[in-house]
Amino acid sequence: MAAAAGGFRALDDKSLLEYIKATPALCAQLGNQLDGISIKEVGDGNLNFVYIVVGPGGSLVIKQAVPYVRCVGDSWPLAKERSYFEALALKEHGRLCPDHVPEVYHFDRPMSLIGMQYIKPPHIILRKGLIAGIEYPLLAEHMAEYMAKTLYFTSLLHHSTLEHRAAVAEYCGNVDLCRLTEQVVFSDPYKIAQYNRWTSPYLDHDAEAIREDDALKVEVAELKSMFCERAQALIHGDLHTGSIMVTSDSTQVIDPEFAFYGPMGFDIGAFLGNLILAFFAQDGHSGQGNERGPYKKWILKTIEETWNLFHQKFISLWNEHKDGTGEAYLSDIYNKPELQLLAQKKYMSNLLHDTLGFGAAKMIRRIVGIAHVEDFESIQDDRKRSYCEHRALECAKKLLKERCQFESIGQVISVIQAIPV
Amino acid sequence: MAAAAGGFRALDDKSLLEYIKATPALCAQLGNQLDGISIKEVGDGNLNFVYIVVGPGGSLVIKQAVPYVRCVGDSWPLAKERSYFEALALKEHGRLCPDHVPEVYHFDRPMSLIGMQYIKPPHIILRKGLIAGIEYPLLAEHMAEYMAKTLYFTSLLHHSTLEHRAAVAEYCGNVDLCRLTEQVVFSDPYKIAQYNRWTSPYLDHDAEAIREDDALKVEVAELKSMFCERAQALIHGDLHTGSIMVTSDSTQVIDPEFAFYGPMGFDIGAFLGNLILAFFAQDGHSGQGNERGPYKKWILKTIEETWNLFHQKFISLWNEHKDGTGEAYLSDIYNKPELQLLAQKKYMSNLLHDTLGFGAAKMIRRIVGIAHVEDFESIQDDRKRSYCEHRALECAKKLLKERCQFESIGQVISVIQAIPV
Numbered sequence: 001m002a003a004a005a006g007g008f009r010a011l012d013d014k015s016l017l018e019y020i021k022a023t024p025a026l027c028a029q030l031g032n033q034l035d036g037i038s039i040k041e042v043g044d045g046n047l048n049f050v051y052i053v054v055g056p057g058g059s060l061v062i063k064q065a066v067p068y069v070r071c072v073g074d075s076w077p078l079a080k081e082r083s084y085f086e087a088l089a090l091k092e093h094g095r096l097c098p099d100h101v102p103e104v105y106h107f108d109r110p111m112s113l114i115g116m117q118y119i120k121p122p123h124i125i126l127r128k129g130l131i132a133g134i135e136y137p138l139l140a141e142h143m144a145e146y147m148a149k150t151l152y153f154t155s156l157l158h159h160s161t162l163e164h165r166a167a168v169a170e171y172c173g174n175v176d177l178c179r180l181t182e183q184v185v186f187s188d189p190y191k192i193a194q195y196n197r198w199t200s201p202y203l204d205h206d207a208e209a210i211r212e213d214d215a216l217k218v219e220v221a222e223l224k225s226m227f228c229e230r231a232q233a234l235i236h237g238d239l240h241t242g243s244i245m246v247t248s249d250s251t252q253v254i255d256p257e258f259a260f261y262g263p264m265g266f267d268i269g270a271f272l273g274n275l276i277l278a279f280f281a282q283d284g285h286s287g288q289g290n291e292r293g294p295y296k297k298w299i300l301k302t303i304e305e306t307w308n309l310f311h312q313k314f315i316s317l318w319n320e321h322k323d324g325t326g327e328a329y330l331s332d333i334y335n336k337p338e339l340q341l342l343a344q345k346k347y348m349s350n351l352l353h354d355t356l357g358f359g360a361a362k363m364i365r366r367i368v369g370i371a372h373v374e375d376f377e378s379i380q381d382d383r384k385r386s387y388c389e390h391r392a393l394e395c396a397k398k399l400l401k402e403r404c405q406f407e408s409i410g411q412v413i414s415v416i417q418a419i420p421v
Numbered sequence: 422m423a424a425a426a427g428g429f430r431a432l433d434d435k436s437l438l439e440y441i442k443a444t445p446a447l448c449a450q451l452g453n454q455l456d457g458i459s460i461k462e463v464g465d466g467n468l469n470f471v472y473i474v475v476g477p478g479g480s481l482v483i484k485q486a487v488p489y490v491r492c493v494g495d496s497w498p499l500a501k502e503r504s505y506f507e508a509l510a511l512k513e514h515g516r517l518c519p520d521h522v523p524e525v526y527h528f529d530r531p532m533s534l535i536g537m538q539y540i541k542p543p544h545i546i547l548r549k550g551l552i553a554g555i556e557y558p559l560l561a562e563h564m565a566e567y568m569a570k571t572l573y574f575t576s577l578l579h580h581s582t583l584e585h586r587a588a589v590a591e592y593c594g595n596v597d598l599c600r601l602t603e604q605v606v607f608s609d610p611y612k613i614a615q616y617n618r619w620t621s622p623y624l625d626h627d628a629e630a631i632r633e634d635d636a637l638k639v640e641v642a643e644l645k646s647m648f649c650e651r652a653q654a655l656i657h658g659d660l661h662t663g664s665i666m667v668t669s670d671s672t673q674v675i676d677p678e679f680a681f682y683g684p685m686g687f688d689i690g691a692f693l694g695n696l697i698l699a700f701f702a703q704d705g706h707s708g709q710g711n712e713r714g715p716y717k718k719w720i721l722k723t724i725e726e727t728w729n730l731f732h733q734k735f736i737s738l739w740n741e742h743k744d745g746t747g748e749a750y751l752s753d754i755y756n757k758p759e760l761q762l763l764a765q766k767k768y769m770s771n772l773l774h775d776t777l778g779f780g781a782a783k784m785i786r787r788i789v790g791i792a793h794v795e796d797f798e799s800i801q802d803d804r805k806r807s808y809c810e811h812r813a814l815e816c817a818k819k820l821l822k823e824r825c826q827f828e829s830i831g832q833v834i835s836v837i838q839a840i841p842v
């Protein structure tokens with residue numbers, strides 16, 4: 001078990017046990033009772049190895065990044081330094097919103113290894129809950145809180161430009177992960193690309209139509225530029241429903257390895273866009289009847305509530321801290337309630353438009369790009385699946401192209417509901 | 422003459438001579454003939470010391486930054502590291518556009534000292550030429566070339582996102598200078614601030630109207646956010662007519678100490694906005710008659726030609742390099758002439774709007790903020806000056822608020838011409 005280049009070596013169940021024994025911070029989390037410990041690799045994600053470590057005196061999770069894309073193999077290299085940015089973001093977002101982020105116990109930069117809080121059963125990955133048709137009454141409230149806090153406090157509404165530029169510079173180092181997003185979200189779906197796939201032959205025409213939709217492609221270029229250029233806040237960067245673990249009364253956001261200073265709408269859009277995908281997948285989970293009807297209503301309600309609660313919480317933070325450190329809107333300039341209101345209205349309206357654009361782009365890439373979602377993949381029947389996917393695509397194209405015309409989330413819900421059967 | 426903290430010591434004529442003698446790169450520029458050298462401090466700028474060094478065998482200019490704002494004194498500290506970013510930008514922009522940027526001979530980081538090409542007489546500062554009513558037939562052509570090259574080649578139209586993020590991170594270090602801009606351009610003019618001044622009492626009402634113009638202030642907040650968040654290209658950051666030296670056939674851009682990755686429109690707007698100021702100042706330089714009439718026409722023509730030539734050159738570079746390294750518009754996505762055209766049209770239209778917004782903000786701050794321009798200051802008569810300034814302010818407010826409605830520079834010219842007398 002010799003140390004490899006730069007002190008990095010990929011662990012397995014056995015060498016991980018040795019590693020834990022040699023690491024006091026991890027032993028402490030296990031109550032220093034290392035006999036009878038069980039270690040189980042559960043990484044169902046695309047990129048990394050995740051081990052659940054449970055012993056008689058405590059538990060933890062170990063996540064290790066390897067220098068390539070796990071689900072493709074070492075033919076697709078990817079900076080293992082993503083682990084550093086994941087640890088940094090977990091700590092920063094955890095500080096801002098401890099209720100919804102697992103605690104970090106340990107970080108080993110050379111090993112690209114994070115030791116963190118084990119989000120225990122009955123927590124499951126939200127996406128699986130959405131496929132199973134389970135309602136989460138607090139999901140909208142919790143995600144609104146997570147997004148409002150993490151985004152507000154890392155934006156220029158709270159930061160001085162001094163601390164903002166320093167943080168922006170640091171996260172510029174996570175460029176490899178940004179590039180992955182740029183490729184798989186903003187580029188590959190709009191051209192013929194090696195790893196693209198879709199439900200063929202049913203969606204052949206849909207995929208081609210996307211590659212030939214000039215108006216759509218011009219809008220996507222603007223979104224890509226915004227993603228690359230605009231350091232608005234420290235975003236999670238991969239906030240789909242597979243990065244959220246839930247029970248009926250708890251919501252935990254994991255996996256911010258794509259974190260960097262980017263547009264807020266990319267996070268909000270990722271979450272809402274994946275809820276919309278879940279919505280359109282429901283018809284594929286129904287039997288003959290319409291037994292998922294009420295659940296579809298619940299998803300739409302959750303989309304609407306998430307935005308509205310996010311809006312409310314974000315504005316509350318803004319009002320509460322309006323005389324604070326933030327330098328975007330100085331209180332001796334934006335000095336009257338009606339002016340403050342006007343500024344906030346414009347800010348939130350722009351944010352809704354960005355959210356719809358990015359959310360729609362994330363929907364499209366999950367249907368005609370490399371990485372698909374279990375919501376659709378779990379629909380066995382190709383024809384049925386393609387029907388669901390087709391409707392989701394139609395919805396996404398409309399939201400993306402017409403995003404600047406929306407004034408409320410209610411209008412978005414109407415569009416989702418009006419996609420022809 | 423002991424070295425001070427970090428190897429920095431502020432030079433004077435005498436110690437500079439010693440410094441030159443001890444620096445081979447500088448001696449070489451003087452043909453190694455150091456007898457009979459004359460040194461003259463000419464810094465008319467607000468921040469730094471500039472020495473012209475002329476000898477029998479050659480000449481050069483030495484620019485040294487001091488750790489405060491020169492025109493205010495050491496009560497206003499300012500990072501002398503600005504010199505590092507000025508040297509970096511001079512070299513980068515000089516590599517991209519050598520015809521319009523002085524060559525850098527020497528850079529001493531601890532000393533915050535740049536040795537560069539002496540832009541010799543008959544070159545004068547453009548602002549002085551504009552006040553004197555001198556036409557520069559190649560100015561539009563040259564500035565369009567400078568802006569097209571420096572902005573295009575440092576944007577994602579040419580950069581990979583890898584090189585872009587690395588460069589962005591580096592220039593985040595120039596935060597002190599960005600903060601100065603944020604304060605004096607986007608904040609102070611819109612509130613009561615210590616160093617604000619205007620032609621009182623004539624403009625008292627105008628200054629107050631600006632502080633109470635809610636619609637204007639909301640737009641200014643958006644421009645400020647864009648300035649702070651959007652890393653579109655390596656901009657000069659201070660591209661007013663005092664940073665340009667001209668003869669009838671040469672145009673040289675100096676003083677990029679504010680350089681960082683920001684919105685392109687900030688540079689283009691600085692130049693055009695200062696030309697508009699020059700336009701409105703002309704009536705203050707006229708005698709009883711209208712002898713500056715033809716010159717005003719020339720200024721308007723120069724504004725129009727600058728934008729149109731910039732547009733043309735920028736698009737030419739884009740077309741020429743469309744299969745190149747840039748990652749904003751990949752050639753296998755933006756793969757048809759009509760799509761390329763559509764994308765470019767949208768890009769340039771957005772850029773015009775940004776240009777007008779930033780240009781107008783720069784106009785406003787020169788009339789009611791801390792740093793005024795000689796174009797107006799040289800008008801002795803207060804009433805006459807305030808008349809010119811008032812009209813420039815009216816024009817700026819209109820351009821700023823209505824910027825997104827402009828489709829061509831011709832429409833901008835019409836607005837300038839239609840400002841009531």
Ligand SMILES: Nc1ncnc2c1ncn2[C@@H]1O[C@H](COP(=O)(O)OP(=O)(O)O)[C@@H](O)[C@H]1O
Nearest residue numbers: 043044045046047048050061102117118119255
């Ligand atoms: N802190 C945790 N507690 C419990 N399970 C976790 C935790 N972190 C990750 N997991 C499990 O491991 C899976 C993969 O983790 P994730 O961080 O998403 O890795 P990847 O970056 O490879 O997608 C998750 O879907 C979840 O099931």
Ligand SMILES: Nc1ncnc2c1ncn2[C@@H]1O[C@H](COP(=O)(O)OP(=O)(O)O)[C@@H](O)[C@H]1O
Nearest residue numbers: 464465466467468469471482523538539540676
């Ligand atoms: N390379 C140069 N050649 C000739 N004159 C120069 C040169 N650089 C600066 N100057 C003169 O010095 C003045 C101040 O220089 P500048 O770089 O604008 O300093 P500041 O940053 O203090 O504004 C200019 O207005 C110009 O007259």
Ligand SMILES: [Mg+2]
Nearest residue numbers: 045242243255
């Ligand atoms: Mg994951």
Ligand SMILES: [Mg+2]
Nearest residue numbers: 045047255257
């Ligand atoms: Mg991940």
Ligand SMILES: [Mg+2]
Nearest residue numbers: 466663664676
């Ligand atoms: Mg200057």
Ligand SMILES: [Mg+2]
Nearest residue numbers: 519520522523
């Ligand atoms: Mg040159």
Ligand SMILES: [Mg+2]
Nearest residue numbers: 466468676678
């Ligand atoms: Mg300067």
